[in-house]
Amino acid sequence: MKSADEIVNRVEQMANSAASRDDVMRYAVQVLKEERPHYDWVGIYLLEGDTLIIHNYIGKPTEHTSIPVGKGVCGLAVSESVNQIVGDVTRLDNYLACSVETRSEIVVLIRRKTQIFGQIDIDSDLENAFTEEDESLLSRVADSLASRF
């Protein structure tokens, strides 16, 4: 398992290379999925108008390929402009289930100051899987991605 610094360095290198933005976003999802065993579903949504549209993901197929701002944990992150960590998704009313096995979720915004470009969304089958350490790692990756917008 690579350290947070190593993961961030890899994504930064890719973001600073000639690779396309789409490839950089696919790479970020791949490296996070590979390096963190408790990340069961890893994806990126991009904000288009007032809808989040799936860009790429690794994990079980989801029917939530498009999510209105305000809906679910993903939409809430955008409407409130705040990252979300949910320890037990079964306790939420405003939740869009991708898989019945999912127990916890983290959403970290890809942004520059007040402008939101999208988000990194991760589900885990474990309860309370995400900590501030995950938020810190994902925020650094998100900053790297934001540099491409």
Ligand code: SME
């Ligand atoms: N659970 C999210 C929907 C996206 S899936 O987790 C991939 C939500 O409530 O917004």
